Amino acid sequence: xxxxxxxxxxxxxxxxxxxxxxxxxxxxxxxxxxxxxxxxxxxxxxxxxxxxxxxxxxxxxxxxxxxxxxxxxxxxxxxxxxxxxxxxxxxxxxxxxxxxxxxxxxxxxxxxxxxxxxxxxxxxxxxxxxxxxxxxxxxxxxxxxxxxxxxxxxxxxxxxxxxxxxxxxxxxxxxxxxxxxxxxxxxxxxxxxxxxxxxxxxxxxxxxxxxxxxxxxxxxxxxxxxxxxxxxxxxxxxxxxxxxxxxxxxxxxxxxxxxxxxxxxxxxxxxxxxxxxxxxxxxxxxxxxxxxxxxxxxxxxxxxxxxxxxxxxxxxxxxxxxxxxxxxxxxxxxxxxxxxxxxxxxxxxxxxxxxxxxxxxxxxxxxxxxxxxxxxxxxxxxxxxxxxxxxxxxxxxxxxxxxxxxxxxxxxxxxxxxxxxxxxxxxxxxxxxxxxxxxxxxxxxxxxxxxxxxxxxxxxxxxxxxxxxxxxxxxxxxxxxxxxxxxxxxxxxxxxxxxxxxxxxxxxxxxxxxxxxxxxxxxxxxxxxxxxxxxxx
Amino acid sequence: xxxxxxxxxxxxxxxxxxxxxxxxxxxxxxxxxxxxxxxxxxxxxxxxxxxxxxxxxxxxxxxxxxxxxxxxxxxxxxxxxxxxxxxxxxxxxxxxxxxxxxxxxxxxxxxxxxxxxxxxxxxxxxxxxxxxxxxxxxxxxxxxxxxxxxxxxxxxxxxxxxxxxxxxxxxxxxxxxxxxxxxxxxxxxxxxxxxxxxxxxxxxxxxxxxxxxxxxxxxxxxxxxxxxxxxxxxxxxxxxxxxxxxxxxxxxxxxxxxxxxxxxxxxxxxxxxxxxxxxxxxxxxxxxxxxxxxxxxxxxxxxxxxxxxxxxxxxxxxxxxxxxxxxxxxxxxxxxxxxxxxxxxxxxxxxxxxxxxxxxxxxxxxxxxxxxxxxxxxxxxxxxxxxxxxxxxxxxxxxxxxxxxxxxxxxxxxxxxxxxxxxxxxxx
Numbered sequence: 001x002x003x004x005x006x007x008x009x010x011x012x013x014x015x016x017x018x019x020x021x022x023x024x025x026x027x028x029x030x031x032x033x034x035x036x037x038x039x040x041x042x043x044x045x046x047x048x049x050x051x052x053x054x055x056x057x058x059x060x061x062x063x064x065x066x067x068x069x070x071x072x073x074x075x076x077x078x079x080x081x082x083x084x085x086x087x088x089x090x091x092x093x094x095x096x097x098x099x100x101x102x103x104x105x106x107x108x109x110x111x112x113x114x115x116x117x118x119x120x121x122x123x124x125x126x127x128x129x130x131x132x133x134x135x136x137x138x139x140x141x142x143x144x145x146x147x148x149x150x151x152x153x154x155x156x157x158x159x160x161x162x163x164x165x166x167x168x169x170x171x172x173x174x175x176x177x178x179x180x181x182x183x184x185x186x187x188x189x190x191x192x193x194x195x196x197x198x199x200x201x202x203x204x205x206x207x208x209x210x211x212x213x214x215x216x217x218x219x220x221x222x223x224x225x226x227x228x229x230x231x232x233x234x235x236x237x238x239x240x241x242x243x244x245x246x247x248x249x250x251x252x253x254x255x256x257x258x259x260x261x262x263x264x265x266x267x268x269x270x271x272x273x274x275x276x277x278x279x280x281x282x283x284x285x286x287x288x289x290x291x292x293x294x295x296x297x298x299x300x301x302x303x304x305x306x307x308x309x310x311x312x313x314x315x316x317x318x319x320x321x322x323x324x325x326x327x328x329x330x331x332x333x334x335x336x337x338x339x340x341x342x343x344x345x346x347x348x349x350x351x352x353x354x355x356x357x358x359x360x361x362x363x364x365x366x367x368x369x370x371x372x373x374x375x376x377x378x379x380x381x382x383x384x385x386x387x388x389x390x391x392x393x394x395x396x397x398x399x400x401x402x403x404x405x406x407x408x409x410x411x412x413x414x415x416x417x418x419x420x421x422x423x424x425x426x427x428x429x430x431x432x433x434x435x436x437x438x439x440x441x442x443x444x445x446x447x448x449x450x451x452x453x454x455x456x457x458x459x460x461x462x463x464x465x466x467x468x469x470x471x472x473x474x475x476x477x478x479x480x481x482x483x484x485x486x487x488x489x490x491x492x493x494x495x496x497x498x499x500x501x502x503x504x505x506x507x508x509x510x511x512x513x514x515x516x517x518x519x520x521x522x523x524x525x526x527x528x529x530x531x532x533x534x535x536x537x
Numbered sequence: 538x539x540x541x542x543x544x545x546x547x548x549x550x551x552x553x554x555x556x557x558x559x560x561x562x563x564x565x566x567x568x569x570x571x572x573x574x575x576x577x578x579x580x581x582x583x584x585x586x587x588x589x590x591x592x593x594x595x596x597x598x599x600x601x602x603x604x605x606x607x608x609x610x611x612x613x614x615x616x617x618x619x620x621x622x623x624x625x626x627x628x629x630x631x632x633x634x635x636x637x638x639x640x641x642x643x644x645x646x647x648x649x650x651x652x653x654x655x656x657x658x659x660x661x662x663x664x665x666x667x668x669x670x671x672x673x674x675x676x677x678x679x680x681x682x683x684x685x686x687x688x689x690x691x692x693x694x695x696x697x698x699x700x701x702x703x704x705x706x707x708x709x710x711x712x713x714x715x716x717x718x719x720x721x722x723x724x725x726x727x728x729x730x731x732x733x734x735x736x737x738x739x740x741x742x743x744x745x746x747x748x749x750x751x752x753x754x755x756x757x758x759x760x761x762x763x764x765x766x767x768x769x770x771x772x773x774x775x776x777x778x779x780x781x782x783x784x785x786x787x788x789x790x791x792x793x794x795x796x797x798x799x800x801x802x803x804x805x806x807x808x809x810x811x812x813x814x815x816x817x818x819x820x821x822x823x824x825x826x827x828x829x830x831x832x833x834x835x836x837x838x839x840x841x842x843x844x845x846x847x848x849x850x851x852x853x854x855x856x857x858x859x860x861x862x863x864x865x866x867x868x869x870x871x872x873x874x875x876x877x878x879x880x881x882x883x884x885x886x887x888x889x890x891x892x893x894x895x896x897x898x899x900x901x902x903x904x905x906x907x908x909x910x911x912x913x914x915x916x917x918x919x920x921x922x923x924x925x926x927x928x929x930x931x932x933x934x935x936x937x938x939x940x941x942x943x944x945x946x947x948x949x950x951x952x953x954x955x956x957x958x959x960x961x962x963x964x965x
Contacts, residue, residue, distance in 0.1 A: 108910075110844035114851070114949055156852075157808035159859050159867045445743075475728030478781040478802060479903055479920065482730045524729040 055092050066107075068100035087134040091145050094128035097121070098152055124152055137174040140184040146171050147188050154195055169200060176207045185211070193236055205237040213244050222248065230268070235278050239269075242281075246288065255292050262289050263303055270306050271313035273457035279314035283307070301331045305340070312343065312533070313458065315449045321347045338374035341365045342513050343533060345381060350441045350515075350531050351448055359385055373512025376402060376410045377491075380417055384430075387420060388438045392428045395420070412491055412510050434489040437517040440529040451530040453518055459535050462511060468492075469503035472520045472528055483523055490517040490531070508536040581773045583715055585797050585823055585872075592862035592869025593823035595775075597671070597715070603861060604715070604825055604873025605954055606644030606673070607637065607927065610882060614932050614939050615895045617884035623656035627937035630660050631667070633879060636928065638668040640947055641954035644715060646673040646827060646875040652700070653707050665713025673827070673875065674708060675718035675779060676701050678760070680732060686723065688756045689736035701763050702770065709771040716774045717767060718800050718827060719760050722781035727752040753788035764795040779827060783812065786820040793820075798872070800827035804920075806907025807852045813860040813868035824860075826874030829853055833944055834924035836901040836914035841924070843945035845910050850876065850927070850946045851953055858957045876950075880941065881926035895932075898923050 055075075062071035072093055079089040097120045104113040131145035146168040153161035172188055189204035212225060222245045230238035242265060249258050262285055269282035286307045289298050299307060308323035324340040324347075331337065341361055349358025362385075365378040383398030399417045406414045423430060430438065440446055452471035460466040474482055486500050491514035493506035508514060514536060519529040586594045586601075594601045611622050611629050622629060637645070645664065650657050664670040679697045680686045687693040701719070708714055726732040727749040739751050757778075764776040775797035780786060782803060789796070799822045803809055809826070816824050831849035835842040857874050860867035886898035901918035911919040927946040930939040 105848070108844060110848065110945075113844075114847065156856075157810050158856060159813070159864075163866070475725070475730050476782055476784050477725045477728075477731045478722040479804065479922075480722065480725060480731045481903055522730045524733040527730070 055088060059092060059095070062096075063099055066103055068096050068103065071096050087131050087139075087141055090127040090134070091131040091141055091148070094124045094131065094145065094148055097124040097127070098148060121152075125149065128152070137171040138178050140175070140179075140181065143168075143171055143175055143184045143188060147191055151191065151195070165197070165200065169203070172204060173207070176211065180211070180215070182208055182211050182215075189237070190234070193234065198236065202236055202240070205240045208237070209240045209244055212241065219245060219248055219252070230276060233276060235276065235281070239278065239281050246285075250288075250292065259289060259293060259298065262292070263299075267303070267306055270310040273459055279310050279316075282310050283314070283316070283319070286310075297330070301327070301334050301336075304330065305334070305336045308340065308343075312347075317347050317351045317448075321352070338365060338368070338372055339513055339535070342374045342378060345378065346513075346515055346531070346533060349381070349385065350517075353442060355385060355389075355442060371405055373410060373413070373510060376406055376413050377512060379405070380413050383417070383420060384434075384438075387424070387428060387430060388435075388442065390428065392424055395428075396424050399424070410510055412493070412508065412514075416491070431489075433487040433519070434517070436487050436519045436521075436526070437489050437529060437531075440519050440526050441517075441531065444526070444529075446526070446529050448530045451518065451520065451528045453516070453530040453532045455516065455532060455534040458533075459537055460508065461537055463507050463509060465505050465507050466493075466534055467503060467505045468516055468532075468534075470518055470520070470530070472502065474527070484527070485521040487519040487521060488517065489519075490515045492516065508534075511536045582712075583774050585775055588862055588869075590863070590869065593872065594862045595823070595872045601862070602643075602872075604644045604673075604875065605642055606646055606873065606875035607642055607879040608828060608875050608877045609633070609645035609647060609879050611880050612882045612884060614883050614930060617888055617891075617894055618882075621651055621654070621656065623651065623654060623660045625938075628660075628663070629938045630664055632938060632941060633928075634664045634668040634670055636941060636943065636947075637664075637670055637879070640943075640951040643669065644671050644673060644873070644875060645879070646675065646718070648675045648721065649677055650674050650704055650708065652703060658708065658711060661708065661711045661713045665711070671713050671715040672711075673715050673718055673777075673825075674704065675721065675827075676704060678720045678723060678763075680721065680723045680726070685734050686726065686732055687734050688752070688759055689734065689739065694759055697759075698763060698766065702766060705767050705771050709774065714774055716777055716798065717771075718777045718779045719763055720779040721828075722802050723756065723779070724753065724785045725781050727756070727785055749785070750788060753785040754792060757785075757789040758792045760789075761793040761795050764793070764797075768795065777825060777827070783815055783819060786816070790820040796822060798823050798825055800825045802828040804829060804905055804907065806831075806905070806909065807849060808856045809853065813870055817868055817870055822870075823872050824870050825872045826853075826857065828877045829874060830877040830925055830927075831908060831946075832921045832924040833926070833929075833946070834899060834901075834921040835911045836899075836919040836921055837911035839899065842910070845908075846924075846927070846944060847946040847949040849908065851949050854950060854953055854957075876927060878925050878927075880928045880930050880939075881923055883923055883930075885922040 058074075059071065062068070062074075075089040075093050075096070079086055101113075101117065101120050101124070103109075104117070128145045128149045132142055132149070135142035135145070137143070146164070150161065150164040150168045153164045168188065172185060176185055185204055185208045189201045189208055192201035192204065213222070222241060226238050226241035226245055229241060246262065246265070249261055253261075266282050266285035266289065269278045269285065271277050271279045271282070286299070286303075292298075304323065304327045308320050308327055311317075311320035311323055314320075321344050324344050327334060327340045328337060328344070334340070342365055345358050345361030345365070347358075348354050348361060352358075359382060362378040362381045365374055366382060368375050379398050379402045383395045383402065386392075386398060387395035399421050402417050403414065403421075406417075419431065429435070441448075450473060454469060456467045456469070458466075468488075470486065472484070474484070486502055488504075491508070492504075493508040493514065495504050495506035512535075514534045516532050516534065517529075518531070520527045580596075580599070583595070583597050583602075586596045588594060595604065596602065609630075610618075611633060612618065612620050613622070613625070613629075647657075661672045664672065678686070678701070679693065705717060723732075726734060729735075729745070729748065729752075734752070735748075736751075736755070739748050742748050742751060760778055764778075767776050776795070777798035777800040778789060778793060778796045779800045779802070780789070782801065786799065789799075799816060799820060801812070801816075801824060803812060803826055805812070809829075813824065816822070830853070831846045833841055833843050833846035835845060854874075857871055858864070860869065860871040861873075862869050881897070883897055884894040886900050886902060887893040899921065901914060901920055902922045903920045904912070904917040905920050906912050906917070908919055927944050927950065929942040929944055931942055933940050
């Protein structure tokens with residue numbers, strides 16, 4: 001679209017000639033018709049009824065070409081012709097200035113920014129305030145103007161932001177009490193959500209969902225709305241609608257019918273490497289299922305595993321260990337049995353700091369006559385814990401057994417064991433990174449959830465890349481750099497000695513659960529430590 | 538006659554009374570005048586006034602004063618921080634002062650002053666006498682001392698106290714002095730990650746958070762003691778506590794009754810967020826932003842970007858003005874600020890390499906996502922320490938000094954200070 005296609009109040013004749021131009025495309029024709037309709041509305045004085053929708057269309061056109069000044073002029077002329085449309089035009093002028101300022105900053109058009117920025121800001125506030133004054137809270141335009149003022153102040157992080165938010169919330173609540181149109185409420189809730197104002201957005205989503213429930217009495221519609229918002233990534237709203245939907249079906253259906261539905265919802269919210277999830281909400285639904293079913297036996301083998309895995313990835317380790325234990329006890333033939341047992345050992349020993357109990361899990365697994373990566377890793381863990389406890393003969397016994405069992409495979413664990421055996425041949429002292437981790441995790445009281453340690457993806461195929469990264473919250477240090485050292489250890493795959501970096505990419509040649517240990521050090525000592533597990537399939 | 542004899546005494550009495558009243562009135566006026574003069578004489582030259590609305594104003598020589606300042610460290614190209622610019626025979630401050638005055642800058646801040654340095658005294662005097670520019674004098678409180686700032690050690694405290702009081706004694710009578718700043722970002726050492734220091738008691742404490750609180754109490758108590766001692770020898774100037782962000786100020790609130798002003802070092806990008814109200818809630822003292830700003834180098838595009846710097850600085854000053862006393866919706870606790878900094882310092886990026894002091898390094902030293910234009914630079918390092926000046930310096934010399942080239946921020950701020958347009962209040 002070129003410049004001439006946008007109506008410019010200073011060049012009305014061009015529009016007329018455009019209209020007469022037989023070579024106009026369908027798009028252009030539609031655009032001119034749209035303009036004429038706005039003018040017709042103006043003439044008939046019924047602008048307020050239709051103008052907003054049409055101005056929306058016009059706004060999109062002007063904004064897409066960044067013709068903010070032209071649109072402002074156009075709106076001012078429209079207002080001059082028909083003062084009845086003052087509220088609408090004021091709002092759109094304010095909106096235009098808001099977008100114009102953003103665009104000037106994005107495009108780094110500094111000359112205009114510095115010469116006119118303050119004028120635009122003043123005009124924005126004056127025009128939006130004018131709309132607020134000319135409309136009542138029952139008018140959606142009033143809400144939009146309040147929202148724009150709040151956005152502006154929030155962006156500026158100025159002293160008016162708090163009052164603007166209060167005014168916005170009270171006007172939405174007043175509107176919601178009297179009006180049935182849900183769109184403005186949803187629009188503002190979405191804006192608040194996108195700005196990170198979670199409690200306010202949740203409140204408005206609640207109002208929205210309540211009103212939706214009143215209008216949408218069919219469960220199917222409610223379910224559809226919940227699924228759609230989930231698919232769009234609005235988890236907050238989705239969970240609110242799902243809550244309403246669940247309440248409804250729990251009351252309406254027998255548990256034989258409601259439980260499978262709940263299970264589907266829980267699974268869809270459970271942790272996944274790709275796609276949307278909300279581990280906390282998934283666990284809430286799992287609990288609800290237990291509550292309705294009256295027992296933990298409500299979950300089948302797969303669901304039990306998903307629940308335990310979901311808690312593990314949410315780093316709710318005691319809960320995760322309990323659910324893995326439930327899986328072990330209820331489904332001893334499960335395909336996840338060994339994984340669950342091994343993870344129980346890791347969580348218990350290194351995170352919950354109960355070495356003896358953790359060793360019991362490893363020992364149980366180590367007794368398994370069928371050799372698997374989990375059996376091998378368990379023997380390694382038993383050797384390692386013995387070595388750390390200075391019980392070198394016992395450690396050597398475990399490592400030697402492991403070497404015998406892995407003559408034809410499990411190369412990664414075998415390699416680690418060889419390193420440990422070399423240490424035993426000397427003085428038994430474990431290498432620095434691993435020793436520091438063991439010291440920190442088995443003795444000290446660090447909160448493992450402080451470091452956001454993760455693998456992307458967690459479930460990785462053999463020989464495929466996974467990125468291991470750690471996000472550590474550092475104490476503030478201003479412009480002084482904190483010297484940080486990242487000590488990685490454990491099963492680190494092909495990248496067995498990652499550089500002193502907070503992240504690295506690796507791949508694994510052998511299946512099984514791989515523990516990744518990290519200690520973050522500063523010159524004054526250990527800052528944080530953590531452990532995570534990736535599953536190679 | 539009868540009438541006259543009757544009227545005369547009355548008239549006489551009336552005239553007599555008039556005289557008495559007039560004399561009494563004159564006497565009263567004289568008393569009020571004398572009291573006024575005495576009271577005015579009693580007031581310090583520089584002090585903080587708490588207004589009825591609980592806002593704070595800085596009063597200098599009886600008038601309210603907004604600090605429109607810059608951090609001043611005009612290190613010439615090829616020199617490093619050890620260079621005593623006050624002893625420079627080319628007197629760069631004369632050029633700088635003129636430029637500052639033209640922009641509306643009324644204050645400079647020194648991070649430290651050379652001990653008993655008559656050159657520095659002359660510099661302060663010149664700037665004040667010739668350009669009306671006042672000086673804030675700071676002291677590191679031994680933060681960069683080798684082997685470390687041992688604030689828990691009494692001998693170390695005594696050594697620092699002597700240094701501070703000597704400095705105050707030497708400069709306090711200079712008419713250009715505005716106030717004293719104790720420390721800079723020393724509070725970042727409390728977490729033990731930078732310039733760590735400890736004591737036997739602290740080492741016994743296993744909880745890192747509690748260790749931090751112990752360090753904070755020791756340090757802030759020491760600073761308060763210094764403030765108290767300063768006031769004994771200099772009642773004419775307020776004492777500020779220099780602090781990185783607002784971290785640990787809740788502890789200062791418990792142990793620093795003698796601190797008059799909080800001087801904050803803040804790098805939050807476009808604005809200062811909720812800084813002003815947060816300070817009110819934690820340590821209710823007037824605030825001076827003693828170090829803030831933006832660099833003029835785009836570490837992502839790898840080129841100088843004066844507009845980016847001007848953009849951040851203008852926005853920051855707008856918020857400073859919104860929070861000055863008597864701004865209806867602001868916190869009313871801000872007294873102004875000193876931008877980091879007046880001129881670029883070419884030694885900063887690699888201070889160990891003397892050759893690099895003559896090169897304008899484009900390497901970024903640290904990362905700050907609030908300065909978002911160039912945050913996508915390698916390793917997210919976007920803060921270019923050698924490019925913070927609102928005035929660039931050229932290797933070319935004029936009268937022995939590096940030529941000053943004001944950046945866009947200089948001009949934008951000059952216009953802002955001439956007419957600080959604050960957002961109009963929304964009309965209901």
